[in-house]
Amino acid sequence: MGKVRIGTVWLGGCSGCHMSFLDLDERLIELSQVAEFMSSPITDWKLHTPIKEYQDYPEVDITLVEGAVVNTDNVEVLKIVRERSKILIAFGDCAITGNVPAYRNLFKVEDVLNSVYIEKATHNQHVPSDRVVVPRLLGKVVPISHVVKVDYFLTGCPPSADSIWYTIKCLLENKQPEFSRENYRYG
Amino acid sequence: MSVVTLKIDDIECTGKVGQTILEVAKENNVQIPVLCDLKGLTPVAACRLCLVEVEGLPKLVPACATKIQEGMVVKTNTEKLKNYKRMIVELLFSEGNHICASCVVNGHCELQDLGYMVGMDHVRFDYLWQSFKIDSSHPKFVMDQSKCVKCTRCIRVCDEVEGAHVWDLRGRGINVRVSTGFDEPWGQNKDCTQCGKCVQVCPVGALFDKNATSSEMIKDRSFLQRILEGREAKIWVR
Ligand code: SF4
Numbered sequence: 001m002g003k004v005r006i007g008t009v010w011l012g013g014c015s016g017c018h019m020s021f022l023d024l025d026e027r028l029i030e031l032s033q034v035a036e037f038m039s040s041p042i043t044d045w046k047l048h049t050p051i052k053e054y055q056d057y058p059e060v061d062i063t064l065v066e067g068a069v070v071n072t073d074n075v076e077v078l079k080i081v082r083e084r085s086k087i088l089i090a091f092g093d094c095a096i097t098g099n100v101p102a103y104r105n106l107f108k109v110e111d112v113l114n115s116v117y118i119e120k121a122t123h124n125q126h127v128p129s130d131r132v133v134v135p136r137l138l139g140k141v142v143p144i145s146h147v148v149k150v151d152y153f154l155t156g157c158p159p160s161a162d163s164i165w166y167t168i169k170c171l172l173e174n175k176q177p178e179f180s181r182e183n184y185r186y187g
Numbered sequence: 188m189s190v191v192t193l194k195i196d197d198i199e200c201t202g203k204v205g206q207t208i209l210e211v212a213k214e215n216n217v218q219i220p221v222l223c224d225l226k227g228l229t230p231v232a233a234c235r236l237c238l239v240e241v242e243g244l245p246k247l248v249p250a251c252a253t254k255i256q257e258g259m260v261v262k263t264n265t266e267k268l269k270n271y272k273r274m275i276v277e278l279l280f281s282e283g284n285h286i287c288a289s290c291v292v293n294g295h296c297e298l299q300d301l302g303y304m305v306g307m308d309h310v311r312f313d314y315l316w317q318s319f320k321i322d323s324s325h326p327k328f329v330m331d332q333s334k335c336v337k338c339t340r341c342i343r344v345c346d347e348v349e350g351a352h353v354w355d356l357r358g359r360g361i362n363v364r365v366s367t368g369f370d371e372p373w374g375q376n377k378d379c380t381q382c383g384k385c386v387q388v389c390p391v392g393a394l395f396d397k398n399a400t401s402s403e404m405i406k407d408r409s410f411l412q413r414i415l416e417g418r419e420a421k422i423w424v425r
Pocket residue numbers: 344345349351352353354378379380381382383384385386
């Protein structure tokens with residue numbers, strides 16, 4: 001059997017989930033024996049204009065998606081990635097609940113943009129309108145499961161390396177991960 | 188003292204007249220999820236997490252407020268109940284702004300405990316993102332309405348144990364809020380003795396110590412146990 005093809009994607013999150021992935025430490029070596037990293041922000045696949053590049057997202061067995069859906073790019077990327085992944089995992093609390101990025105749901109988008117780009121800006125006060133450079137914010141930050149079908153939920157802010165390992169191991173061994181306090185944590 | 192025999196999840200149980208289904212279940216190691224219930228306070232059956240099926244009854248009944256009866260056959264964990272309980276927990280999460288990562292009781296929270304218990308890996312409902320008030324006017328404590336699950340434990344402990352009755356409910360339906368009299372800032376309330384009992388019984392991060400930060404606060408309810416023991420030994424009578 002060939003290697004399992006894994007990809008990871010980074011939407012509206014702080015990259016903490018990816019950092020926690022690196023905390024797999026020596027288990028990364030074990031993982032690399034059986035899995036191949038096809039695409040990930042922590043491999044050297046640089047993205048500058050996300051949508052164009054994500055058109056090339058490869059067909060994979062498993063994708064881990066970090067981050068909430070906060071802007072129009074996130075929606076398009078997520079849809080492409082879903083299509084090309086056999087299994088899609090919501091990776092961390094932002095992807096699962098909206099979490100910290102969703103705090104802005106308490107305010108109107110215009111008020112958020114005004115506050116950041118005009119009221120609190122010291123230079124060049126204007127709200128960027130060129131959506132190729134800065135994608136448009138959605139009215140509300142939403143969990144990825146509100147946009148595409150999600151197969152598994154890997155909770156935690158960030159998920160512990162042990163939770164990540166447990167989930168990946170289960171999937172590699174064709175087992176159903178079991179959601180419990182022993183295997184996962186909120187927050 | 189008369190004894191009652193009943194069946195809970197196929198276990199033959201005995202209890203004393205006047206005990207609730209929840210108490211007898213606990214004595215027999217049957218775990219029923221609870222949220223509003225707290226030993227030492229009058230049951231109000233507000234959260235519905237302890238609902239059970241009783242053979243012959245058309246409705247589900249709250250185990251915390253239903254007395255045992257001779258020959259009762261109780262089921263606590265049917266597919267129907269599991270489904271309802273997961274829904275209740277999900278609705279609680281979607282109604283408030285429970286961002287665990289930034290909450291003072293993260294890791295020591297009864298709502299999180301319930302989430303694990305019902306296997307909630309995600310919430311299927313839309314989050315409401317209502318705007319709530321935070322009252323930090325009290326010198327020692329903070330009230331963050333966005334985390335309140337309306338269990339009314341704070342109201343009951345302040346009324347029944349401390350005797351101050353600072354809190355009560357106002358509003359209806361989704362707009363129900365725990366409130367001081369006339370909704371005045373907590374810090375200006377003349378009845379509050381600053382005892383902290385409401386803070387300690389609150390199951391979530393709605394009431395917390397002013398100096399606590401994320402994941403830091405662990406609630407201490409040992410005072411309730413002492414009071415209960417005192418009552419039992421007739422040192423204190425209500
Ligand atoms: S601190 Fe004590 S007196 Fe004040 S509101 Fe809470 S329970 Fe009541």
